[in-house]
Amino acid sequence: MTNPQPEVADVLSGLRAVADGPLSSAVNMPSAMYHSDEVLALEQERAFGRDWVSPGLAAEIPEVGDHLTWSIADQPVFCVRDASGEVRTFSNVCRHRMMTLVAGDGNSRRITCPYHSWTYDLGGQLVGTNHMEHTDGFDRADICLPEIRTEVWQGWIYCTLDENAPSVAELLAPIEGFVVPYGVADYVPVHRVDEVWDGNWKFLTENFMEGYHLPVTHRATLGTWMPMTSVVFPDERHGAFTYQMFEKDENAVYGRAHADNDRLEGAWRSTTFMPTVFPSHMYILAPDHLWYLSLRPLGTGQVQLRFGIALAPEVHASLDDPEAWISEMVGFFTAVCEEDRVVVEGIHAGSRSPLARPGPLSWLEHELHHFMGYLADRLMASS
Ligand code: FES
Ligand SMILES: [Fe+2]
Structure with a gap:
């Protein structure tokens, strides 16, 4: 810019x-x-x-595999409750031909792309593909959805694209006593x-x-x-x-x-x-x-x-x-x-x-x- x-x-x-x-x-x-x-x-x-934006409440995705979608500075993302119960956020764009992966809210143990069925686990790792056996050097283990920095503060999910932003807890400490x-x-x-x-x-x-x-x-x-x-x-x-x-x-x-x-x-x-x-x-x-x-x-x-x-x-x-x-x-x-x-x-x-x-x-x-x-x-x- x-x-x-x-x-x-x-x-x-x-x-x-x-x-x-x-x-x-x-x-x-x-x-x-x-x-x-x-x-x-x-x-x-x-x-x-x-800065930090909030796609919603952690309580809106209480179960493993629950997810919701949002967009940060025009980048589509989805927040998901992973297998360990943690709320994580990933780019909502498939690593194949860049199709949007998830639409709206839902629950699933795997994120499957609606275009050619590339499938990711709840940590964003690519775990399933069809018909890629003749592609040189292709290894699913090399492909993972980019993860977006996420913190849960007083029940709120907050995400930021900035790896260097101060933590939400630090920024909002002055209002913690009210909330x-x-x-x-x-x-x-x-x-x-x-x-x-x-x-x-x-x-x-x-x-x-x-x-x-x-x-x-x-x-x-x-x-x-x-x-x-x-x-x-x-x-x-x-x-x-x-x-x-x-x-x-x-x-x-x-x-x-x-x-x-x-x-x-x-x-x-x-x-x-x-x-x-x-x-x-x-x-x-x-x-x-x-x-x-x-x-x-x-x-x-x-x-x-x-x-x-x-x-x-x-x-x-x-x-x-x-x-x-x-x-x-x-x-x-x-x-x-x-x-x-x-x-x-x-x-x-x-x-x-x-x-x-x-x-x-x-x-x-x-x-x-x-x-x-x-x-x-x-x-x-x-x-
Ligand atoms: S764009 Fe997602 S599987 Fe092809
Ligand atoms: Fe009003």
Whole structure:
């Protein structure tokens, strides 16, 4: 990657200046940050290609051979529970003629390519082939799928293409004390869906990070659940993440600890913690449930989002009619997501206008300011 062209270099310098200034005088990022192919290429190389992304929860692939697929900086990968029970990630591209190996979720003891049946074990080793006996020097033992660095942190699968990135545990140590008491690794996954929205991935990230829109966009669902006065943001900007947390209002339908929850005490029993792990993993961690988003850009104008829901174990165990209850909850949060889709796609469309200009931010948009700092750090870093 060469250095940014002058126009993009100017945009990034402006971003740096706003990020380094106070939030009270910050304006949102200019349209070029969302519509420039060059910015996207920098993001893929320097953010998605170097930082940690999360394809989901380790609990979503609990059994040996369970696998799920994702893509990191446009490289298809699959995560699999190997024969020893470890979560590992491999390139999802066959070493024969480069067919995509695995589609979606599944379980199998062997990964068999749908094109010519080359077959790999759960460690990525090629173990089965047909009709290769006349190929000079061919030895299955020489062929293995490239493995992607993977760590499981507090129940989350994280992968990176960068062998030299600091560990997830190290990067997220400052929020460990918030996440651990919820016991998220024991939450029970109940729903996961992948969707494509017509908007730049950063519009969705920013939408997640601010509660300013809740009373308006979500007035029909959870708009009143977050009392604005109780919102807490980090005191300083961290390089790998940002967050907000707040106590849910008493009228919140979801978000309070079950009576059998003996992990959380006092105000924590109604507190929701909402981290964004840069660039694209964000979740709402409540005492009774969790919902998460993991994003990947599909060009500048579309984003693939993975939307998952999990329940605290005592909530799941207490359900008399799990199917009906879960279906109602999933329906509720799906409606919330749909409300967000409308605004994310609306911002994307609006920001294309020649007259569009970014405006000043509210204090409730604190995390957007952190996000600008992260993007300036990454996109202006030398190759
Ligand atoms: S491309 Fe996979 S077996 Fe041929
Ligand atoms: Fe929203």
